[in-house]
Structure formats: structure tokens, C-alpha cells
Amino acid sequence: MTPAILNVVTRWVAGALAVLVTIACLKLVQKDAEISELKLTAANELADRQAAARAFEVKLGRQERAHAAAQQEKDESYASESRKLQTQLAAERGTTGRLRKQLENATAGANSGSSADPVACQRAFDRLETLGRLAGEGVELLAEGRGILRQRDIDVQRVLDQVKLDRAGCGQTQ
Structure with missing residues (x-):
């Protein structure tokens, strides 16, 4: 090979190598x-998953706060109803106590029967007094x-409300 051809071939090989290196x-x-x-x-994808997780946490937090608020409201309602009931029961105890006394007094006063038969009068007196006490106790x-x-x-309504709240908190319907 002549040096000119060798020179051309070398250039072609160098060019081919340069093209191969460029392609690589x-x-x-x-x-x-x-x-x-x-x-x-x-x-x-990671950012989307994290955003979805944050959105779920926000939603869950909102649901938990709503559940806690509803729970607090139900507890306050229960306490209020219990206080009203205790007040009402105290008033009824006073009323029943007065009624009992009235029954005892009425039966005791009705026992002042005739003086013809002292033993029968005493038995009637004792019986009426006992009946008055029993009627008062019954009231x-x-x-x-x-x-x-x-x-x-x-109490039953409170438990029912609690079950409803818990089901709503869990996402279940009633």
C-alpha cells in the first residue's frame, strides 16, 4: 500500500472510530x-402517594375531630339529662313523702272511732295506721x-348514640 492510500484508509478508520465513539x-x-x-x-409517583396519604390524614383528622365533638355533645347531653332526672326524682321524693304523711295522718285521724268497743277501735286504729304506712311506702x-x-x-339512649357515633366514625351506615 502506498502512503497516500494508507493515509486515506487511516483517515477512514479514524473517522469510523470517531463515528462509533459518537454513537456510543x-x-x-x-x-x-x-x-x-x-x-x-x-x-x-412517590409525591402522588405522599399527597394522597396527607389528604387521607387530613380527612381522617377531620372525621376524628367531628367524632370527638359529637361525642362531647352526647356526653354533655347525657350529663344534663341525668342532672334533670336527679332533680325531678328529688322533687318526686318530696311529693311522695308529703303524700305518705298525708295518708298516715288521714288514716290516723280516721281511727278516732266510737268508744262503744275499745278493742275493735284499737284494732281499726292499728290497721288503718299500718295501711297508711304501706300505701305511703307503695307510692x-x-x-x-x-x-x-x-x-x-x-342510659340506653346514650349507648345507642355511642354506637351510632362509632359506626359513623368507622364509615359504616346504620
């Missing part, structure tokens, strides 16, 4: 771009039973 560099740049794109996609027991039933109704 372009492929490397392309792979770097693909990697960068994948990293960007992964970062976007007291009746009032106390009503109070117990009212308290039970308040």
Missing part, C-alpha cells in the same frame, strides 16, 4: 436520559321505680 456517547446520553426519566416518574316505691326506668332510658 449518544447511546450513553440516551440511557442517562431514560434513567433520569424513570427517576422523575418514580419521584412523581315511694312506685316513684323510685319510675326514676330507675327513666335513668335506664337515658
